[in-house]
Amino acid sequence: MDIEFGVPGQIMPPADKAIQFAQRAEEDGFDAVWWPCHLMNWFPDSIWTEDISPLTKYQKVHTHFDPLLMMSAVGSQLERTKVGVVVTDLLRRNPAMAANALLTLDHVTQGKAILGLGSGERLNVEPYGINFDKPVGKFEEHLHVMRMLMDTDDPVTWKGEHITVEDAVLHLPPYGDRQPPIWVAAHGPRMLGITGRYGDGWLPTKMPPEQYGTSRETIIAAGEEAGRDMSHFQPGMLGYILVGPDEEAVERMTHEALVRFLCVLLPSQVYRDLGFTPPLEGKGSGFHDFIPSRVDRAEAERIVEAIDPSVVRYYAFCGTPESIVDQLKPYHANGLRHMILWNITAFGDPELARWSFDGLRQIKAMLQEA
Numbered sequence: 001m002d003i004e005f006g007v008p009g010q011i012m013p014p015a016d017k018a019i020q021f022a023q024r025a026e027e028d029g030f031d032a033v034w035w036p037c038h039l040m041n042w043f044p045d046s047i048w049t050e051d052i053s054p055l056t057k058y059q060k061v062h063t064h065f066d067p068l069l070m071m072s073a074v075g076s077q078l079e080r081t082k083v084g085v086v087v088t089d090l091l092r093r094n095p096a097m098a099a100n101a102l103l104t105l106d107h108v109t110q111g112k113a114i115l116g117l118g119s120g121e122r123l124n125v126e127p128y129g130i131n132f133d134k135p136v137g138k139f140e141e142h143l144h145v146m147r148m149l150m151d152t153d154d155p156v157t158w159k160g161e162h163i164t165v166e167d168a169v170l171h172l173p174p175y176g177d178r179q180p181p182i183w184v185a186a187h188g189p190r191m192l193g194i195t196g197r198y199g200d201g202w203l204p205t206k207m208p209p210e211q212y213g214t215s216r217e218t219i220i221a222a223g224e225e226a227g228r229d230m231s232h233f234q235p236g237m238l239g240y241i242l243v244g245p246d247e248e249a250v251e252r253m254t255h256e257a258l259v260r261f262l263c264v265l266l267p268s269q270v271y272r273d274l275g276f277t278p279p280l281e282g283k284g285s286g287f288h289d290f291i292p293s294r295v296d297r298a299e300a301e302r303i304v305e306a307i308d309p310s311v312v313r314y315y316a317f318c319g320t321p322e323s324i325v326d327q328l329k330p331y332h333a334n335g336l337r338h339m340i341l342w343n344i345t346a347f348g349d350p351e352l353a354r355w356s357f358d359g360l361r362q363i364k365a366m367l368q369e370a
Helices: 015-027 067-075 095-108 122-128 135-151 189-198 209-225 247-254 257-265 268-273 297-306 309-315 321-333 350-369
Strands: 004-008 032-035 082-089 113-118 156-159 164-168 182-184 234-243 317-319 338-343
Touching: 004 350, 015 032, 015 067, 032 067, 032 338, 067 082, 067 095, 082 182, 095 113, 095 135, 113 135, 135 156, 135 164, 135 182, 135 189, 182 189, 189 209, 209 234, 209 321, 234 247, 234 321, 234 350, 247 257, 247 309, 247 317, 257 297, 257 309, 317 321, 321 350, 338 350
Parallel strands: 004 032, 004 338, 032 082, 082 113, 113 182, 234 317, 234 338
Antiparallel strands: 156 164
16 A cells, blocks of 8 residues: 555653654654644643543653754654654744744755644644734745745745735755655645645544545645646645554543543534534634643543543544554545554553554554555
């Protein structure tokens, strides 16, 4: 099966272990290592406690390396495996600085860097003194400016609603004969169009396979309408993986608080479509409306109880390795070509954490042999 596989990079100290982990992933045949771009984690401090999970003994909840720095440190030590961020935004990172950083990474990693971009998440933006109004509009303008700076040696002038640049220049060339790739996290129609007009790849989270195929077609059509060559476009996905040795273990893990809490990211409409009251009733989604550091214990527990375990199976790929392979095959049939296997098993059962990485290797091997 013609599909690539990515895994998460290590997000916390010690940094040398992150390099060793990535080198092991390369030895195991994985095609990319990806880092999230978070200042604040999705879990509130109020439930990051030992009575919820023993994982909480080993790290503070909001502990994250800067992804671009880790891409540089790790990517320079790998032979072929790519390094990426899934995803950062152009609110915290000025588009000129983001372009300069990507091109620098392109050289340091010798062409192995992928910049994943999205419109941003309120929890990483607003608490840190950055305005979060009109995130999609800002994203499109900022990405347009970023592309302009990367695609010409001439001074760039642009006056938009959200950003103005005047006589801006950026002469750093790419490492090879193509600009380093930018992949876009997109779900809604507007973001899918932006992905087609500006992106080299696509990084959504899980959705039904038929919707994945239709959305991919929307992206390709938008790119072709803009006059772009879409033959090299890479349809990917960030897929949460809850893997166990048997279905009983998997079902038990879907009930665990930290696993259920990840589903707070889903749009409220998804809960309604599944027949449930959204845990953030009256708000759009966790991406745009949720700030964990402001959530006390009682509210965190209410949110967990409001998320039915069946929603976990909608949002994550849950099952034995064989079952997850069967779940992924329809996505490949609908165009998926780069799957990031984002292992969340430790949130469900820390004792299965080590086994789960063997499970990921089994999933990769079975799909590549299919």
